[in-house]
Amino acid sequence: MAEIIHPFYESERGAMEAAMRHRLDLADAMLRERAHLSDIDGIRREVMDEFQIVLTQMPYVGGTASRMTEFFMRLIGFMAIGRVLRRHGVALSVIGEIERETYKAQLLTVPEAERLASGRHFMSSENQAFLREQAIRSATESHQKEFPEDFIYDFVEPGPGDNFEFGINYKACGFCKFAARHGDKEILPNICGLDFDAYATRGIHLERTQTLAGGANHCNFRYSRLPSD
Structure with a gap:
């Protein structure tokens, strides 16, 4: 039986997937230069596939009635990135640097x-x-x-x-x-x-x-x- 995404997150799925694709765009050079990965297109596919799994695992904590919902929606995708990079043997410290710099770059795209x-x-x-x-x-x-x-x-x-x-x-x-x-x-x-x-x-x-x-x-x-x- 296929895992199910909570209806609240399903309604936000498009925006969350777009944010993930944007992060991967921003991380491209770091994945090549710091993680020493060459098949970046393959990594992107793996991360997006892993993100689909993460979406089914996200706990529902009350939707818009809870301020913590936004934290889950904004940050849980980094679990998918971390899982994939760890499977490819990337050091935890390097994963942390890539995720933090990618996130900062994404935040700074907001005026x-x-x-x-x-x-x-x-x-x-x-x-x-x-x-x-x-x-x-x-x-x-x-x-x-x-x-x-x-x-x-x-x-x-x-x-x-x-x-x-x-x-x-x-x-x-x-x-x-x-x-x-x-x-x-x-x-x-x-x-x-x-x-x-x-x-x-x-x-x-x-x-x-x-x-x-x-x-x-x-x-x-x-x-x-x-x-x-």
Whole structure:
């Protein structure tokens, strides 16, 4: 029996596949020069085939009602890239470099004004209120029962002497759960590395000193605004 893609992700499938093809375009030179791969067309086909598998494995965590849905949709494709490159013997560190630089290049195709506006919205008091609400819901027994593969997190207020505006402590990570379920623990840390550029390109400084993937009991995200030029 063929695996089925959740209807929500099926409705977004075209956009996610287009984003994957764009990433592979951006990664072309790095795949040749750093990964020392020659059959790039073959690699592209393998990655897109693997992405179809990943789509069937993506957990549904509430669709548009959950902020973490966007994280899965935006980043889960890097699992497919990591799987294929690892099968071709590419070192984990090289995979991480290729994925991070490819992702940054893709993010920078968005106009700067749009990226910075997105960053201002993320840091806004309105969004912080939304994050508090989502954090409380993520920890409820009913939510965890309905969406067991979702993230669980706390909103962190700055204390005296802190130099961040707010933080999030992720106590359970959807990507960690995904990696454990599907045998991707080896390539999981490369997904974590994408976060820094995701925020920096929007004018946000992310400080993080530990991750669940690295063995800590939570990921400590701390956010502040980058100084404008």
